[in-house]
Amino acid sequence: MSIYLDHAATTPMIEDAIAAMSAQMVALGNPSSLHTPGRASRKVIEQSRESLAAEIGCAPSEIIFTASGTEANNTALKGLYWKGRSVGRNVVVISAIEHHAILDPAQWLVNHEGAEVILIGTTNEGVLNISQLAELISRRADEIAVISVMHSNNETGVVQPIAEVVAIGNAHSIPVHCDGVQSFKKVPLSFSDLQLTALSLSAHKIGGPLGIGILVLKRGLEIPALLHGGGQEREIRSGTLNAPAIVGFAASARADYPSDQVNQLRDELAAGIVRVIPDAYINGSGERLPGIVNATFPGTESDTLLLLFDGQGIAASTGSACSAGVQRPSHVLLAMGHNDKSARSSLRFSLGATTTRDEINELLTALPSVIERARAANLR
Numbered sequence: 001m002s003i004y005l006d007h008a009a010t011t012p013m014i015e016d017a018i019a020a021m022s023a024q025m026v027a028l029g030n031p032s033s034l035h036t037p038g039r040a041s042r043k044v045i046e047q048s049r050e051s052l053a054a055e056i057g058c059a060p061s062e063i064i065f066t067a068s069g070t071e072a073n074n075t076a077l078k079g080l081y082w083k084g085r086s087v088g089r090n091v092v093v094i095s096a097i098e099h100h101a102i103l104d105p106a107q108w109l110v111n112h113e114g115a116e117v118i119l120i121g122t123t124n125e126g127v128l129n130i131s132q133l134a135e136l137i138s139r140r141a142d143e144i145a146v147i148s149v150m151h152s153n154n155e156t157g158v159v160q161p162i163a164e165v166v167a168i169g170n171a172h173s174i175p176v177h178c179d180g181v182q183s184f185k186k187v188p189l190s191f192s193d194l195q196l197t198a199l200s201l202s203a204h205k206i207g208g209p210l211g212i213g214i215l216v217l218k219r220g221l222e223i224p225a226l227l228h229g230g231g232q233e234r235e236i237r238s239g240t241l242n243a244p245a246i247v248g249f250a251a252s253a254r255a256d257y258p259s260d261q262v263n264q265l266r267d268e269l270a271a272g273i274v275r276v277i278p279d280a281y282i283n284g285s286g287e288r289l290p291g292i293v294n295a296t297f298p299g300t301e302s303d304t305l306l307l308l309f310d311g312q313g314i315a316a317s318t319g320s321a322c323s324a325g326v327q328r329p330s331h332v333l334l335a336m337g338h339n340d341k342s343a344r345s346s347l348r349f350s351l352g353a354t355t356t357r358d359e360i361n362e363l364l365t366a367l368p369s370v371i372e373r374a375r376a377a378n379l380r
């Protein structure tokens with residue numbers, strides 16, 4: 001038995017993306033070259049850019065290809081910070097539940113570039129505390145270089161009130177960046193409707209290839225680059241464009257994501273967990289991504305759970321970083337009011353387009369004995 005419930009970490013490539021990518025892998029030509037093979041590569045990239053722009057709700061010229069969501073986040077956060085700092089703004093405002101691909105560059109800006117970072121907390125349900133943000137802006141708007149809040153959280157799936165964040169930012173001419181990596185194609189997300197300044201996306205979360213991301217950056221806005229070289233992508237991201245990965249990304253973005261089906265299975269899993277383990281509880285509520293269920297199992301350790309599930313052929317995740325073999329409690333769950341112990345007793349199951357009801361049922365069948373053994377191990 002092999003059940004993969006870690007689709008939020010990465011999900012299988014869809015067949016159309018594999019086919020499109022495979023065809024492009026045998027095509028010759030650097031897209032920056034002026035000869036015929038080069039222009040042919042450039043053409044497929046520009047067609048892919050147009051097709052992606054239609055899915056994202058932005059202009060093709062607003063798309064900057066990067067090598068990952070992490071790179072898009074770093075480029076946006078550092079670039080917007082440096083732009084703000086050049087006019088005397090050195091404060092970076094982010095939510096306390098951001099992915100490490102925002103938390104860590106923000107901390108780097110503190111350590112190396114004179115930034116002050118302010119974290120905005122969440123409710124116990126994992127939703128950004130908008131009144132805390134509004135109160136901060138009312139006092140310090142003139143000092144803020146950038147606000148960055150994720151569209152939905154990768155550990156709990158809770159969708160964040162981005163439209164309200166943008167309304168606050170725009171009222172004070174503060175650029176707003178949004179990490180949309182988990183939301184793209186799963187819940188409605190349009191760059192132009194949201195009036196964002198910048199948005200990060202990644203292909204491997206939606207059935208595209210690993211190692212290709214997008215930074216959508218508002219038309220006309222220029223920010224300092226992280227990579228310098230050939231001047232590609234508005235001189236913000238130098239480097240030969242990865243034509244096969246870009247074509248694969250575009251193919252995956254054109255495919256429909258089966259939101260209703262995944263939503264249904266997510267709800268069945270969440271209800272099943274609290275039915276078979278009565279003292280377990282689900283973290284986060286309100287509007288959520290279709291695929292994510294984060295549950296706390298009191299009296300267990302999440303890394304023990306992970307290994308016990310793995311022994312049963314079930315792949316899940318803690319969602320939090322593991323450093324030098326020591327599992328740290330999730331910063332997301334801590335921000336939602338968990339203590340160290342309960343945060344360390346939590347696990348994320350993430351479903352995808354290929355997840356079946358049989359898999360959910362098999363997980364629920366395995367759950368009581370896994371929890372029993374994890375509890376016994378915890379008492380030793």
Ligand SMILES: Cc1ncc(COP(=O)(O)O)c(C=O)c1O
Pocket residue numbers: 008009067068069070071073099101150152153154179181182202203211212213
């Ligand atoms: C919310 C969020 N942001 C950013 C990333 C990083 O994306 P990538 O794996 O493309 O670097 C991830 C991946 O786990 C994510 O979940």
